[in-house]
Amino acid sequence: MSRSALVEGVSRALEAGGADAVADLRRDAYGHGVSLVADVLVESGVRAACLDPEGTEVASAAGMAAVPDPPTVDPVLLFGLPRASTGAVAGSQPVRPVMSLIGSVLSVKALRAGEGVSYNYTHIAHQDTRIALVSGGFGQGVARALGNQVSVEIRGALYPIVGRVAMDVCVVDIGDADVARSDEVIYFGGEGPAGPALATWEAASGLTAAELVCALGLRLPREVIA
Structure with missing residues (x-):
């Protein structure tokens, strides 16, 4: 997993979602690992996320709070997933994949x-x-x-x-x-x-x-x- 690609995606997500962005870190942060993603998010100023029960302790240790609200950070930007999988606007600038x-x-x-x-x-x-x-x-x-x-x-x-x-x-x-x-x-x-x-x-x-x-x-x- 590329930390620099994740940082880049988080930065672009914040530009789109604003300072009160909420991330979706369920399903072990889409397979990327809650610990890594939570650390990068907290360093970037994002301190709230939707979490599975098993990920709450890890995220809390990184300084992140669990919230029930729907996420505002686009998973495409956060994890570098294809836009077709999310229904996001076609033609948007592609992002680097975080995971290989x-x-x-x-x-x-x-x-x-x-x-x-x-x-x-x-x-x-x-x-x-x-x-x-x-x-x-x-x-x-x-x-x-x-x-x-x-x-x-x-x-x-x-x-x-x-x-x-x-x-x-x-x-x-x-x-x-x-x-x-x-x-x-x-x-x-x-x-x-x-x-x-x-x-x-x-x-x-x-x-x-x-x-x-x-x-x-x-x-x-x-x-x-x-």
Whole structure:
């Protein structure tokens, strides 16, 4: 998670919502973590938020009060979510994503024409190719509906997820690309082609971006960057 992107989003939210802004930090701050977001909000002068009971103690320790009123801080600005998921005004200036979902290449192998991938072989190779097994599956919040529908970013290029999404891994068709074990895999977020991928995930899964990021669970370690 990018602290600087969060600070930027909070600043723009305050410009739009005024000094009495109320944030929505329910659902573990949309999966971003109440502690981080509450700290940034308090530093920026926002001291009220809608909270789940389990987040109240953490937010209170940061100096934030729980309120029942609807939030006035746009979740789009606060968390960098696609505007389509919130019904916000089309054409508004985009914001940087606060969260990225990142895995790694576990192994690379050949896949021959006619061979299938993952459970029930929902993908059959039409020609000889190469595939990468990458970390991240429905146990980490990668929705099952994304298999055969979306791509991930490796070394600045996009490669499709093929076959069913498994509990902890996905399979990606990399063709003849120069991809190696331990390479970083970006599912969404970041500065490259996968930056806006949550909008594609919405279309493929039928879920909103807010629902998708809230599904990222405790099995995922969080890392805060500048």
